[in-house]
Amino acid sequence: MNKNIIKTIAVALPLALLMIYGCKKDFLKTTNPNKITEEQFWKTEADLKSAVASVYSLLRQPLYGYWGAFTGIQNINSLGDDVLTFPGGEAATTNIALFTNEATNSDASSTFSALYKSIYRANLVLANAEKVEVSDDLKKSYIAETKFLRGLCYFTLASNFGDVPLIIAPAKTADDQFMPSKPVTEVYAQAISDFTDAKSGLPPTRPSADLGRATSGAAIAYLGKAYLYIKDYQKAQATFELLNSAPYAYDLITDFSENFTDKNEFNKEAVFQWVYGPFGDPYGPWGVEGANSPMYNYLPQLIGPPAGGGWFKYVPTNYLIDQFMLEKRPAGSDTKFDKRMYYTLSWKHSNFGEPDVKWYGGSKTFEDLWASAQANISKIDPKSLLDVSGNNQFLINKFTNGWSGKESADNYWSATPSTANNVIMRYAEVLLMHAEAAAQNGDLAKAIADINRIRVRAGLPEKTGSNLPDLTSVMSELSHQKLLEMFFEQNRWQDLKRWYTPAQLKVHFTETNKQGAQYLQPRNYIFPIPTAELQTNNKIEQNPLWR
DSSP states (O other), X not given: OOOHHHHHHHHHHHHHHHHHHHSSOOTTOOOOTTSOOHHHHTTSHHHHHHHHHHHHXXXXXXXXXXXXXXXXXXXXXXXXXXXXXXXXXXXXXXXXXXXXXXXXXXXXXXXXXXXXXHHHHHHHHHHHGGGSOSOHXXXXXXXXXXXXXXXXXXXXXXXXXXXXXXXXSOOOSGGGGOXXXXXXXXXXXXXXXXXXXXXXXXXXXXXXXXXTBOOHHHHHHHHHHHHHHTTOHHHHHXXXXXXXXXXXXXXXXXXXXXXXXXXXXXXXXXXXXXXXXXXXXXXOOSSOOSXXXXXXXXXXXXXXXXXXXXXXXXXXXXXXXXXXXXXXXXXXXXXXXXXXHHHHEEOOGGGGTSOOOOBTTTTBOHHHHHHHHHHHHTTXXXXXXXXXXXXXXOEEOXXXXXXXXXXXXXXXXXXXXXXXXXXXXEXXXXXXXXXXXXXXXXXXXXXXXXXXXXXXXXXXXXXXXXXXXXXXXXXXXXXXXXXXXXXXXXXXXXXXXXXXXHHHHXXXXXXXXXXXXXXXXXXXXXXXXXXXXXXXXXXXXOXXXXX
């Protein structure tokens, strides 16, 4: 595997951060001659590359931000109907999971702050790239790469916070530092503009030394996703279809599990990913940026059961288990259930007439994993939220190191932390999003064809037009497949918001025994503007739903 982009970030980041944070004069108008100024910095390709690396840095931080294991990943996933979060842990996380969060919530504030810091860095690159002495083609590519990253920030802000400030240039005066919020439609429009520019300026593939950097395929995928989120289904379908022909060669890989381990990285299903590797201090992941910043994947630590060395913060819901077991594979198949279930979850296989397996290098039975999980599972209240009687005992295996040959492999203190990349856009998601857009456009045959590609890999028989004769039945199957395929990949909550009104979702959550269902309000479809931002920015107002 090649992780040179990580080395680039590790080496270039300190220089870029010096430039970004150290180029301003203080209130005495004195200048530190040891600091790098903008005039000194924007000269070479190395300068430009390091500055772009700094934009990636906050987005791919292993613990904080929207894709950070400790804040974004656990919070966004906790809002869906497929995972329960244990009470008694971090109050900020619990409050989000229960829909009782307020504007003071530190996790949501962390996400908001990280995204705007990345936007600030992106704007510096875009304002200064023309000064750098490189070829026009190379400059165009760096600018497109930066616009993709800024578009990703604004797309994430729009889908999670609604109306937010729209800042597309570095502040030149004190008055420029603070901006009022713009309507969410304008924020999405900026993301679409950035993705469109990125699509035209980025290469379709990267050489091995640059694997992990944005490509035009990633820009197209997120452009289509933005159109889908604003329900412009015609443009969404047309955009996704660009990825089905040359120069793109995306496809589903045979083994579903290899999307989440380090066995087959940079494969043909990975459209965009955060790249992790064995660089920096593995035991110092808490928000530090610098030459020794950790670049490992800490998801296993949060998800894995204590017997595997994890902190064990989540458990699959009854609803997810029921959905996985809803359709058994045809008689004579090599497994009884959906193939994805065997990597996504762990359970005692002999309860269902199949041979038992062991995890963590063959050192742990399911009974070992389950016993270690009891301290947290016992905290779930009311007990009806999680049925663990009889054969209803299941744990999450996806994203853990249970597949590895190491005992206690989820504990980053006792084993080398995971270096598996986090693929945040897979071709499987592209197919399912295209299916949704096609279905909404009345093209049910194309939607069913996409769904069948997902089903066939999972070992399930294809559906036909007679099985799925109308939009309602196609969307029901699509929702079912997306629940199983994209579990714990920060999709479910956004999907449910798009498919249900708040009142409908409250009914669905009540029916599926979602924790906190009783507290769901229309305002919970977005996060409030953080209190810290309201106190600092005198031009901004709280989102209308939260006033």
